[in-house]
Structures are given as structure tokens and as C-alpha cells.
Amino acid sequence: MLDTDTPRAGASPAARIPNPPVKRKGQGNMARRNLRNGLLFASPWIVGFVCFTLYPLVASMYYSLCAFSGLNHPVFIGLENYRQIISDELFTKSLGNTMYMVIVGLPLSLIAALALAMLLNQKVRGISVYRTIYYLPSLVPAVASAILWMWLLNPEIGLINRLLAPAFAAFHSAPPAWLGDPHWAKPALVMMGVWGAGGSVIIYLAGLQDVPTSLYEAADLDGATAWAKFRNVTVPMISPIIFFNLIMGIIGTFQYFTQAFVMTQGGPQDATMFYALRLFNSAFIDWKMGYASAMAWILFAITLVCTIVVMKTSGRWVYYGGGDE
16 A cells, blocks of 8 residues: 655655645634634623723823813823923922822821731630721721711811810810811821721731741740741731732822812812822813823822832842742
């Protein structure tokens, strides 16, 4: 029997190349059908991404280079919006107020959340009830909590000043006016932020419960104090959790808006005029959509730079179990 697959002696090189497998028509139709079905199933997400994420991003970038009120036709003006922003005193004021919340408010919230998580990680009777109580404030909507704190911080009938009145009376002075005082308005909002740190507490608590008990036992055998165990065992083991809360906190704090919008409208004397609130006023009060779009891209750039800096330095202090620092 002749072997038809074996090339004959003296045959040309082209004749020695085996024939490619024949692709059946049914297989091609099935591949196209599977692709079509996959795109149909993914189409809700694709349409939502294009309409509500991709298009707004591209449009915002274009509008930031235009004189645009949101009602008229955009007129291209180049970088004029950005030049006006840099020379605007209220831009500097609002950015400074926001940086105050990032530099002062965010670390205090993270430290308070970690301290509460350490307390709630103790094995005591009824600890689940305490965990629920400390987590509840984070479930309150931002507008509702803002209204609640407006009453608590009221200088005349607020609960906080009623509790502080005896202590201040001993020094012949009155309690702070809180939201009515430019010097106390931002600290009042920081205090409110610490009160609502229950979400971070739960994340810290999950990380603390994942720390191996064998490490604490080894530290006890070495005679380590409570502070030494916290600094050399607890903090390194939950450093990824700290890093996550820090990144999310930076992104969220740069967008600080709801509380100031509901409680102070940026006052008194622009003491709580945060960047996001200034952006909102430019867009929907002054109807300067192009100017507001430019502000949004500047905020994006600042947030991105701060996030990258933190991520670049994380290799020095973030420890991932079973891996490199």
C-alpha cells in the first residue's frame, strides 16, 4: 500500500508541506454565535460603561477646554479655564481646607478606627453587641447624620455644648460656637468623621482576627510588653489593611462634599469651602461647566499624585504574609 502522506523523492519543497486542517463551516458559525451571545450578555455593562463612564470622561476633558455654561454651545478657549483656576483665591482656600481634612481629619479617623477595632477584638461577654453599636453610625445616611450633628453642635441647645458648659464655666468662658466659628468649623467636621468610622473599624477588626495567635504566644515567651506586641506584631500583620484604608480614605476625603453642603454651605467665612463644594458651586450655581470640568481634572491629578506617592512608599512599611515587604 502506498503512503500518500510521505512526500516522493525529488518532490518540490511546496509539495512536502502538509495541507492545513480544513475548518468546517459549522465550527466557524458556532464561534461567531458564541461571540455574539457573549457580547449580548455583556451589553448592559458595555452600554453603561460607555454612556455613564467613558463618554462623561471624554466630554469633561473637552469641556474643560471650553467656555461652556451647560446651556449654550461650548466655545473652545484652550487652557484659559486652568489659568483662571490657578489665579482664583477661592481655589487656593478650598484646596487648603480639603488638605486640612486629608492631613488632620483622615489620620485621626484611621487611628480612632484602629483603636476601636483593638478594643472590639477583645474576648469579653457581649462583644457582638458592642461591635454592632459602634458599626451603626456608618449605616446612617450622610444627610441624616449631618442633620443630627447640626443639632448636636448647636451652640445654644446642642447636647455637646450642654455637656461642656460646666467645664468652660470654671474658666469663665463659653463653649465653642462650632459651625458658626471659622476656627472650630473644620474640627467639628473632623469630630463628626471620627464618629462615623465604623466601616473602617470592621475592616480593621477582620484584619486583627486574621493575625496568627502563635505570633503573640512567641512574643509572650520573649517577655514582650503590650506595646511591643502591638508595634512588632499587630501593626506589621495588618499593614495591608492600614494601606487599603489609607488609599480609600485619601480618595474619599478629597471628594468631601455632603456634610459641608448640608451643614455650612461653605461658611463661616469660607472656612468649610472644600474643593468639591467649590466645584459644585461653579457648575450649578455659577453655571460655569467648563470651569468646573477643569477643576475636576485638577482634583483628579492631585488625588492621583497623592495616591501614587503613598503606593510608592508602601513597600517600606506594608508587609504581606508569605511574601516580600
